[in-house]
Amino acid sequence: MSANPIAVEGRTTELVTTDLMVGGMTCAACVSRVEKKLTRIAGVSAGVNLATGRARVLHPAEVPVADLVAAVESGGFTAEPVPDQAPPAAPVEDDRGDRLRLTVVAVLAVPVIALSMVPGLQFDRWQWLCFALAAPVVTWGSRTFHERAWRSLRHAGATMDTLVSLGVIASFGWSAYALLWGGAGAAGMRMPFSLTAGADGGAHVYLEAAVGVPLFVLAGRLMEGRVRQRTGSALRALAELGARDVCVREADGVERRIPIGQLLPGREFVVRPGEKVATDGVVVEGSSALDLSLLTGESIPVETGPGDRVAGATLNVGGTLVVRAIAVGADTQLARITALVTEAQAGKARAQRLADAVAGVFVPCVLAIAVCVLGFWLGAGAGAQDAVTAAVAVLVVACPCALGLATPTALLAATGRGAELGVLVRGPEGLESLRRIDTVALDKTGTLTTGQMRLTAGTAAPGQDSHAVLRLAGAVEHRSEHPIARALAAAAGPELPAVTGFRETAGLGVSGVVEGRRVRVLRPDQAPELPGELREALACAERDGHTAVVAEVDGEPAALFAVGDTLRPGSYRAVHRLRGMGLETILLTGDQPGAARAVAEQLGISEVHAGASPEGKAELVAELRAAGRTVAVVGDGVNDAVALASADLGIALGSGTDAAIGAAGLTLVQGDIEALVVAVRLARRTLATIRVNLVWAFGYNAVLIPLAATGLLNPMLAAAAMSASSLLVVANSLRLRTWQPAPRRSARTTR
Numbered sequence: 001m002s003a004n005p006i007a008v009e010g011r012t013t014e015l016v017t018t019d020l021m022v023g024g025m026t027c028a029a030c031v032s033r034v035e036k037k038l039t040r041i042a043g044v045s046a047g048v049n050l051a052t053g054r055a056r057v058l059h060p061a062e063v064p065v066a067d068l069v070a071a072v073e074s075g076g077f078t079a080e081p082v083p084d085q086a087p088p089a090a091p092v093e094d095d096r097g098d099r100l101r102l103t104v105v106a107v108l109a110v111p112v113i114a115l116s117m118v119p120g121l122q123f124d125r126w127q128w129l130c131f132a133l134a135a136p137v138v139t140w141g142s143r144t145f146h147e148r149a150w151r152s153l154r155h156a157g158a159t160m161d162t163l164v165s166l167g168v169i170a171s172f173g174w175s176a177y178a179l180l181w182g183g184a185g186a187a188g189m190r191m192p193f194s195l196t197a198g199a200d201g202g203a204h205v206y207l208e209a210a211v212g213v214p215l216f217v218l219a220g221r222l223m224e225g226r227v228r229q230r231t232g233s234a235l236r237a238l239a240e241l242g243a244r245d246v247c248v249r250e251a252d253g254v255e256r257r258i259p260i261g262q263l264l265p266g267r268e269f270v271v272r273p274g275e276k277v278a279t280d281g282v283v284v285e286g287s288s289a290l291d292l293s294l295l296t297g298e299s300i301p302v303e304t305g306p307g308d309r310v311a312g313a314t315l316n317v318g319g320t321l322v323v324r325a326i327a328v329g330a331d332t333q334l335a336r337i338t339a340l341v342t343e344a345q346a347g348k349a350r351a352q353r354l355a356d357a358v359a360g361v362f363v364p365c366v367l368a369i370a371v372c373v374l375g376f377w378l379g380a381g382a383g384a385q386d387a388v389t390a391a392v393a394v395l396v397v398a399c400p401c402a403l404g405l406a407t408p409t410a411l412l413a414a415t416g417r418g419a420e421l422g423v424l425v426r427g428p429e430g431l432e433s434l435r436r437i438d439t440v441a442l443d444k445t446g447t448l449t450t451g452q453m454r455l456t457a458g459t460a461a462p463g464q465d466s467h468a469v470l471r472l473a474g475a476v477e478h479r480s481e482h483p484i485a486r487a488l489a490a491a492a493g494p495e496l497p498a499v500t501g502f503r504e505t506a507g508l509g510v511s512g513v514v515e516g517r518r519v520r521v522l523r524p525d526q527a528p529e530l531p532g533e534l535r536e537a538l539a540c541a542e543r544d545g546h547t548a549v550v551a552e553v554d555g556e557p558a559a560l561f562a563v564g565d566t567l568r569p570g571s572y573r574a575v576h577r578l579r580g581m582g583l584e585t586i587l588l589t590g591d592q593p594g595a596a597r598a599v600a601e602q603l604g605i606s607e608v609h610a611g612a613s614p615e616g617k618a619e620l621v622a623e624l625r626a627a628g629r630t631v632a633v634v635g636d637g638v639n640d641a642v643a644l645a646s647a648d649l650g651i652a653l654g655s656g657t658d659a660a661i662g663a664a665g666l667t668l669v670q671g672d673i674e675a676l677v678v679a680v681r682l683a684r685r686t687l688a689t690i691r692v693n694l695v696w697a698f699g700y701n702a703v704l705i706p707l708a709a710t711g712l713l714n715p716m717l718a719a720a721a722m723s724a725s726s727l728l729v730v731a732n733s734l735r736l737r738t739w740q741p742a743p744r745r746s747a748r749t750t751r
Helices: 028-039 065-073 096-117 126-141 143-154 160-180 207-231 233-239 333-346 350-379 384-397 401-406 408-420 428-436 444-448 466-477 483-492 532-543 571-580 593-603 614-626 638-646 658-663 675-709 715-738
Strands: 003-008 011-023 045-049 054-060 078-081 245-249 255-259 268-271 280-285 288-291 302-304 321-327 423-425 439-442 449-460 499-505 509-514 517-522 547-553 556-567 584-588 607-609 631-635 649-653 666-668
Touching (some): 028 045, 028 054, 065 078, 096 126, 096 207, 126 143, 160 207, 160 350, 160 384, 350 384, 350 675, 384 675, 401 408, 401 675, 408 423, 408 715, 423 428, 423 675, 428 649, 428 675, 439 444, 439 614, 444 449, 444 631, 449 466, 449 532, 466 499, 466 509, 466 517, 532 547, 532 556, 532 593, 556 593, 571 584, 571 593, 584 593, 593 607, 607 614, 638 649, 675 715
Parallel strands (some): 439 584, 584 607, 631 649
Antiparallel strands (some): 011 054, 245 255, 268 321, 280 321, 288 302, 423 666, 449 556, 499 509, 517 547, 547 556
């Protein structure tokens, strides 16, 4: 539950967010009714997701949750608050009762359908056997439809269950009338099969529709529910990744196992090979390799040692580690991922808001159409049998379920797949924005580059060996904490000779005696005249935006080393592929122009904005948007947060700061810029899936309702078509669960 202060009628109140699990929803009309019931409470706004069965309610703090539950129940539904630790995906429901009901209905309905549709099977008084078999299907088998329809009627509403209930009752009622008083009960009555609703002038019963409608709808909803469970399976797996218990090490070295909920920050715990890291922490002892694939999608294990941070739920595939916990519970990376996914599923895309608005008036319109069809056929001189059959076909074929499922099932599957691929979307608006962007503004340091100083080049003076000089220089620099010094020391290797007489002069350099030789590492402008080779190397370093230092040995310039921030391995591939997808790339950085231009040249980026302050980055984003561009900003630092928040879509790297991640609408968990390409492709595929779903959902009703109204559709076939429409929509969304990004082809990282 979160809170935000707002001003209401001159006073300040607080808005809080509450999630409710709503039961009894079967179609988009139900979604619309739940939202209307909730928003009738003053100050309340709500969004309901049919695929997950959740309502996210934003309400004043003084409005108790009990009032929200009561409002939902007043619409004929059930509701209960969702615990904060509940998994983000659709809950796993026990469908044994539904399967039993479907089995019994099928056993009773199949003989009725066969006898009604195959004239050769019809024997004397077959229709009475069908009537006896159909009665329990219409009463017990269809009870859930009747109960929900009655609840809706009591609350002055209408849903998909209303249409099904009316269709079943009308079909069975007409058949009972025909059998008892209409001549259809005669011993030798035969009824030919027809794809249409028209009759041949003889007495007809429509018991096949009375049993076929509940049979197909029950089967369709059971399969639909199972498919929807599969769309959320990745997210349930994500929520269940964490360890259940942990082996802690006490101050006296004794180890004992405790439930994960009792682990507190600062305590040390042991992770043995094959075990999961219990929570986020820092390694204090041991070294190992961690498999991050379950959490971030990274396939290659990462080597970890003392001082390295580790994330909870990652798998230890090497040696034993001792880790000090630094975050537990809701503060862990896994919990933040789960929260982001939950938030993404709770929202609604613009397309879904349109579909829900249509569904809210859809069922009343269908009821009106059915009444008009009945009146038209009777007024046109058709028999009551044909008129009733056409009206029943209209009731049964109409399907707002597909409208309600078109968008949320696709988003549910896409967010689950994105989480598996290391792409976290904060809400459906993020996917929509990602689909529309045409310009990507990229930060440099920490985004396109590693954000760490490394040795990029070494050039020796005539008669010197650059590796030998680097060993001497690294030994001296090892005593310094300067980033350049750390880069040289790391490049020189782990085993360095001892240093005596070490001295460091701020802003100038360091010096010391190594193996009897006087070594100084200093700025080029503090060094004596450089030989030609070193002058050329200095010019090259300046051109690339790198920092150069000169190593002197016994008073003579021996080598020049260039140190700089290096490109991430996938930066060139990412920028190249973004351009190939029709997106314009811009480099937007607070770094110096020389370094920015050097990176831009390596990546092939033509538009560069260097030396930009956080406010300047936001101003540039505003200018680009004012020029008609749809802008995404990619960054990782606190200085990027303002630009991330002001863009059409902010994209943060998971390795970035909390401020950047909090301001972004999309997070790349692995900190790999190449994941942005995957995110764009996933967004495009998701929005294409939603469009196909909505076209089918609207088109299905636009074609089949008129067909049913003109008497050209048998009610039983209408029921089958109605169930198939929902299944097709959900199955199409389910394809996103197995979507694979294009395989990475080898590409150079610079040019």
